[in-house]
Amino acid sequence: MGGDVGTVSARAGGIDTFLIGTSPAMRGLKDLIALVGPSDAPVMVRGETGTGKELVAEALHVASGRSGALVAVNCAAIPADLLESELFGHEKGAFTGAERRRIGYVEQAAGGTLFLDEIGDMPLALQSKLLRVLEARQVQRLGGSETLSVDFRLVTATHQSLEARVREGKFREDLFHRINTFPLTVPRLAERAQDIGAILEHMMDQRLRRDPRARLPQFDQAALRFLECQPWTGNVRELRSVFDRACVLFAGRTVGAAQVEHNLLTFAVPSDRYAQGAEDAGEMAGTGASAGLDPLPHLQGVDLSGDAKINLRTYLRDIEVEMIERALLAQDGCVSQTARVLGLQRTTLIEKMKKLCIRKPGA
Numbered sequence: 026m027g028g029d030v031g032t033v034s035a036r037a038g039g040i041d042t043f044l045i046g047t048s049p050a051m052r053g054l055k056d057l058i059a060l061v062g063p064s065d066a067p068v069m070v071r072g073e074t075g076t077g078k079e080l081v082a083e084a085l086h087v088a089s090g091r092s093g094a095l096v097a098v099n100c101a102a103i104p105a106d107l108l109e110s111e112l113f114g115h116e117k118g119a120f121t122g123a124e125r126r127r128i129g130y131v132e133q134a135a136g137g138t139l140f141l142d143e144i145g146d147m148p149l150a151l152q153s154k155l156l157r158v159l160e161a162r163q164v165q166r167l168g169g170s171e172t173l174s175v176d177f178r179l180v181t182a183t184h185q186s187l188e189a190r191v192r193e194g195k196f197r198e199d200l201f202h203r204i205n206t207f208p209l210t211v212p213r214l215a216e217r218a219q220d221i222g223a224i225l226e227h228m229m230d231q232r233l234r235r236d237p238r239a240r241l242p243q244f245d246q247a248a249l250r251f252l253e254c255q256p257w258t259g260n261v262r263e264l265r266s267v268f269d270r271a272c273v274l275f276a277g278r279t280v281g282a283a284q285v286e287h288n289l290l291t292f293a294v295p296s297d298r299y300a301q302g303a304e305d306a307g308e309m310a311g312t313g314a315s316a317g318l319d320p321l322p323h324l325q326g327v328d329l330s331g332d333a334k335i336n337l338r339t340y341l342r343d344i345e346v347e348m349i350e351r352a353l354l355a356q357d358g359c360v361s362q363t364a365r366v367l368g369l370q371r372t373t374l375i376e377k378m379k380k381l382c383i384r385k386p387g388a
């Protein structure tokens with residue numbers, strides 16, 4: 026979908042083919058979709074931005090078994106003065122510029138589903154009209170005298186608190202109750218982090234379908250664990266942009282936790298992408314200094330060519346201490362999370378902390 030409005034034709038396969046995830050949070054959501062999908066009652070999909078509310082609307086349409094179209098309208102993206110005629114249609118000559126009859130989205134959704142995204146942004150005057158249409162199941166085009174019966178299933182979505190909009194006088198309470206028969210909340214990505222691997226695979230499949238010769242990045246286990254520990258304030262949309270970045274920066278290569286941290290979560294071009302001569306990351310690690318590449322962060326300023334001696338064991342221990350301390354800080358002192366981020370068993374991390382005299386932050 027995307028954009029202001031779209032008509033979506035039914036997808037082949039069930040909802041599991043596009044609404045990805047088998048975590049308990051996603052399973053709960055899919056069970057509810059299967060339960061309320063076939064009923065005619067209005068559904069309100071809630072959830073933070075980028076959680077997949079539009080996909081849930083699509084899943085509800087598929088689960089409804091309705092043969093008509095899914096018509097998706099983003100109420101925030103259409104200028105307020107146009108929204109009314111876009112939704113309800115108009116007759117020729119209804120207003121200046123109405124050169125021909127227009128069938129509105131409500132009519133287009135007959136026998137199918139009308140998805141009103143960002144319903145909280147709908148102007149108050151239009152809210153009254155929508156309520157009338159929902160109550161009467163009839164619509165009148167602007168400038169028209171005919172009353173048309175319409176049979177559509179309403180799904181709405183919002184990322185804002187409609188209760189707060191009602192309190193502020195910006196959303197009609199009667200409409201709120203009318204459309205809130207089945208509220209469904211799409212969980213944040215951080216609440217279903219275990220689905221990240223499957224969602225990434227799905228994104229890879231989508232890319233391969235578009236371009237069968239695409240060279241895709243491969244996320245290793247440590248990279249996946251690292252991704253699973255992120256806050257994901259932009260939810261799946263943010264994950265998609267990390268994936269898109271990986272497709273450019275690590276096409277056909279393996280992505281580890283360090284690349285995720287340094288190049289994907291905070292955008293930075295990996296040094297071997299703009300240096301000459303390095304063929305892969307392993308080669309870069311081995312020859313970085315001599316090939317004129319940027320050295321790995323911990324080797325910056327270290328001169329291995331002169332007489333200076335380095336105690337490798339002490340050097341590595343310092344790196345280990347620094348990594349553990351930084352990870353503990355980033356994970357608010359949570360040892361289990363820190364162990365996951367570092368790819369260690371919890372007990373191994375505790376042993377290392379004892380041995381290296383590392384305390385939890387604030388302890």
Ligand SMILES: Nc1ncnc2c1ncn2[C@@H]1O[C@H](COP(=O)(O)OP(=O)(O)OP(=O)(O)O)[C@@H](O)[C@H]1O
Pocket residue numbers: 043044045046072073074075076077078079080081183184224227261262265
């Ligand atoms: N469970 C999922 N499986 C696969 N892709 C997903 C999933 N959830 C979301 N996405 C993808 O994440 C992106 C954002 O999803 P979507 O537009 O549905 O979010 P939204 O909640 O409607 O966001 P907004 O509130 O900003 O409109 C889309 O590219 C969508 O395909």
